[in-house]
Amino acid sequence: xxxxxxxxxxxxxxxxxxxxxxxxxxxxxxxxxxxxxxxxxxxxxxxxxxxxxxxxxxxxxxxxxxxxxxxxxxxxxxxxxxxxxxxxxxxxxxxxxxxxxxxxxxxxxxxxxxxxxxxxxxxxxxxxxxxxxxxxxxxxxxxxxxxxxxxxxxxxxxxxxxxxxxxxxxxxxxxxxxxxxxxxxxxxxxxxxxxxxxxxxxxxxxxxxxxxxxxxxxxxxxxxxxxxxxxxxxxxxxxxxx
Amino acid sequence: xxxxxxxxxxxxxxxxxxxxxxxxxxxxxxxxxxxxxxxxxxxxxxxxxxxxxxxxxxxxxxxxxxxxxxxxxxxxxxxxxxxxxxxxxxxxxxxxxxxxxxxxxxxxxxxxxxxxxxxxxxxxxxxxxxxxxxxxxxxxxxxxxxxxxxxxxxxxxxxxxxxxxxxxxxxxxxxxxxxxxxxxxxxxxxxxxxxxxxxxxxxxxxxxxxxxxxxxxxxxxxxxxxxxxxxxxxxxxxxxxxxxxxxxxxxxxxxxxxxxxxxxxxxxxxxxxxxxxxxxxxxxxxxxxxx
Numbered sequence: 001x002x003x004x005x006x007x008x009x010x011x012x013x014x015x016x017x018x019x020x021x022x023x024x025x026x027x028x029x030x031x032x033x034x035x036x037x038x039x040x041x042x043x044x045x046x047x048x049x050x051x052x053x054x055x056x057x058x059x060x061x062x063x064x065x066x067x068x069x070x071x072x073x074x075x076x077x078x079x080x081x082x083x084x085x086x087x088x089x090x091x092x093x094x095x096x097x098x099x100x101x102x103x104x105x106x107x108x109x110x111x112x113x114x115x116x117x118x119x120x121x122x123x124x125x126x127x128x129x130x131x132x133x134x135x136x137x138x139x140x141x142x143x144x145x146x147x148x149x150x151x152x153x154x155x156x157x158x159x160x161x162x163x164x165x166x167x168x169x170x171x172x173x174x175x176x177x178x179x180x181x182x183x184x185x186x187x188x189x190x191x192x193x194x195x196x197x198x199x200x201x202x203x204x205x206x207x208x209x210x211x212x213x214x215x216x217x218x219x220x221x222x223x224x225x226x227x228x229x230x231x232x233x234x235x236x237x238x239x240x241x242x
Numbered sequence: 243x244x245x246x247x248x249x250x251x252x253x254x255x256x257x258x259x260x261x262x263x264x265x266x267x268x269x270x271x272x273x274x275x276x277x278x279x280x281x282x283x284x285x286x287x288x289x290x291x292x293x294x295x296x297x298x299x300x301x302x303x304x305x306x307x308x309x310x311x312x313x314x315x316x317x318x319x320x321x322x323x324x325x326x327x328x329x330x331x332x333x334x335x336x337x338x339x340x341x342x343x344x345x346x347x348x349x350x351x352x353x354x355x356x357x358x359x360x361x362x363x364x365x366x367x368x369x370x371x372x373x374x375x376x377x378x379x380x381x382x383x384x385x386x387x388x389x390x391x392x393x394x395x396x397x398x399x400x401x402x403x404x405x406x407x408x409x410x411x412x413x414x415x416x417x418x419x420x421x422x423x424x425x426x427x428x429x430x431x432x433x434x435x436x437x438x439x440x441x442x443x444x445x446x447x448x449x450x451x452x453x454x455x456x457x458x459x460x461x462x463x464x465x466x467x468x469x470x471x472x473x474x475x476x477x478x479x480x481x482x483x484x485x486x487x488x489x490x491x492x493x494x495x496x497x498x499x500x501x502x503x504x505x506x507x508x509x510x511x512x513x514x515x516x517x518x519x520x521x522x523x524x525x526x527x528x529x530x531x532x533x
Contacts, residue, residue, distance in 0.1 A: 055409045076411030083405045092277060092401065093456035102402070105395045106410040138457045 006069050008033050008162055008193035009054060015062035016046065016053040022061055023049045027217055029209065033161070033191040036184065038204040040197075040227075041213035041235060047197035048084055050213075051164045054195060055081035067162060076106040080158035082151055084166040084197075096142070096150050097135040100126055103157030125156040128183065144171035152183065163187060165196045169203060181206070201227065247482045253369055257478055260371035261492060263379040264432045264444060265470025270383075270390045271428040272449035273463045274421055277401035282332060283320065283422065284445050286339035288429050288438045290316030292346030295363050295433070300349065305363070306378060309433055313426035316342060321419065366437030366489040368478075375434055382431030389424045393417055398459065436489040443493035444470060451500045454507050469499050 007030050014027040024046035031037055039047040052058045053065065056073020068075055080103070103125070104118045126132040129149040134142060139150055148171045155163060163184075169177045184194050185206065196203065204210045210226035212218040212235050219231040248254050275284050294312020295305045316338060323334035390397070396417040399407035404414050425445070432441045452465035477492030 052405070055405070057405050057408050073408070076409060079409070081405065081409040083403055093453055093458060093462045094402075095457050098458065099402075102395075102399060102406070102410075105399060105412075108395065109411070110392060110395060136457075 006033075007031060007066070008035065008068060009037075009195065010066045011063065012065075013063035014053070014060055014065050016049045016058065017061050018049070018058065020061060024213060024216060025062075027063070027211075029211065029220065031193050031195070031209070033193055034188045035193050035208045036188060036206060037193075037195045037209045037211065038198060038207040038223075039195065039211050039213060040199070040201065040204060041218075042199070044215070045213040045235075046215055047213055048166050050211075051081070051166050051195060051197055054162075055079065055164050057081075077158070078160050079162045079164065080155045080160035081164040082155045082166055082168055084170070092140060094139050095136050096126070096131055096139055097122065099139050099150050100131075100135075100153040100157060103154035106158060121157050121159065122153075125153040128156060129153040130179065145173060145176050148172055149176065149179070152180065156183070156187075161192055163192055163194045163196075165194065167197055167199070169198065169200065201232075243483075244479065247479065251482075253371075254478060254482065256371045256373070256376065257368045257488060258474060259376055260379060260435045261368060261474030261478065262471045263376065263383055264435045264441075265448065265474050266467050267379070267383045267386050267428050267431060268441070268444040269448055269452075269463055269466035269470050270386050271424050272445040273452065273459065273466055274390070274397050274401065275425060275445050276449040276453055277459075278397075278421065280421070280425065281442070281446055282335055284425055284429070285442050286320070286335045286342075287313055287316055287422070287426050288433075288441050289339055289346075290319075290342040291429060291433060291438055292363060293342055293349055295438075296346050296349040300352070305434065306430055309430040310426075312342070313430055317419070317422050317426060320422075362437070363433065364437050364439045365487060366433065366435050366440060368435050368488040368492070369481075371435060379431050379435070382427050385427050386424050389420060389427075393420055394459075397421060436493060440489045440493045443496060444473075447493070447496035447500045448473065451496075451503045454500075454503050469496060473499060 009029065009031040011027050011029050015022045015025045016027065017023040027050060029037065039050060041047050049058065053060055054067060054072060056067075056079075060072070065072055068078055101114070101118070101122045104114065104121065108114060108118070123132065123135075126135055129152050131146060131149045131153060134146060134150075139147060142150065148168070152168060155165070165184075168180050172180065181203075184196070188194060198204075204223050204227060207223055209220065210223045211220045212226050212231050214235045218235045219226040219228070248258055275281060291309040291312035294308035294310070294315070296308070298305050298308025298311075319338045320335050323338065396407055396410075396412035399410055399412060400414065400417055400421070407417065408414050428445065429438070429441055432444065436444055448466040448469035449462065451469045452462035456462035456465055473496035474492050477495045478488060480486060480495070481488040481491040
């Protein structure tokens, strides 16, 4: 008998929005471990709302959503979320190392002391995102791209089974974008499911599933299907150059 | 001139002890007020306790008990209005702040003997601090430090991003309310010393000075504690030698230290930017020669 693999994320006729005002309706998707779902759309299309709902920050307003077989927000150690603009850097006196280490708080809770194991995870995450040389710099002194690398490192320290990334390539140069693609690939290789919101069509290249959004699901499927010209025109008003 | 007044006068020694305890309590709570941008909430809490204190004094009950009730009503009101009525936090806090202040003034206007009391509530009576007051301030300091230690991780996450706190498994509402409680305890314990109007200065000015220099939260708190304690000492000396109001002298000293520190850091930043630009200019110049 074929063993049933637990779905990482399962949404059925899901409606997401704020209070009782829907932003996107009828979202149905099912992701297995190691999958990459890319949400593409213009500003206000509902990408971030879907991610926030998956992260448990917003309650679904209708339909059904399960993350790792549980209702959302129940498994903070196993689900990591990167917000779109994660930090106010003007006043916070925090070093890069401190910001990255905050990713371990879900595991440490209120009282557990930081162990050498936690420290090693933090150092490894900083190396993977190329910011280990800035570990002792105040984050407010870094460029936007370096700050984004710091936040990516923070997400990696969670060692989660699901990564929810809201525009992870924002503010990054070409090397930074390549780094994000490599990080996502290596996380997927160890069975991590990734859901990423982006404006960039090229971020969808390696996705299993692409969801094109315009306050509704315009198309969903593998990139070659979901990004057909007619859907892109409907969503953005233009098509990709061939 | 600098030590002698404290050696010769017991009331000054008690005032110094009381002021330093307020400075330490405000350093811990004020750090999170500055980091989380809760200055307006702190201000509202400081004023919101006024009707509670006034009512307590009318019925001959301790002002601290009245202040505690006042802050509880204020905290519950802010939470309720901002959740239920789809108003921004600022609007909800502003409405309650003005309402509570007006109520406090109305209650005090009922009594002819209240003019002196009102002034004492608003500006404190540092030179009248007793040993019993010190005990309640030590208790407040212990409570505030305990809350800050236990909730340091969710408080830090909240200061960065509420979504980050929530997705890390910490209840935003619970820890936000705990942070408000910490601020309320500080306000309630400090009003006798520096008054409800001036306590905000002690919450914000030393912590803001710490934020200018510190790279870590613990350093920011330490700088805030040192600045607050030093302001207390200098403020008391100024008050003693020039016969000025003690609470106001302390808060003005703390704000002055912030102004000096902010100017200093701006000058250093400007010099560094200039040096960096000159370095880049020289670099590009030498590059042109090579070509």
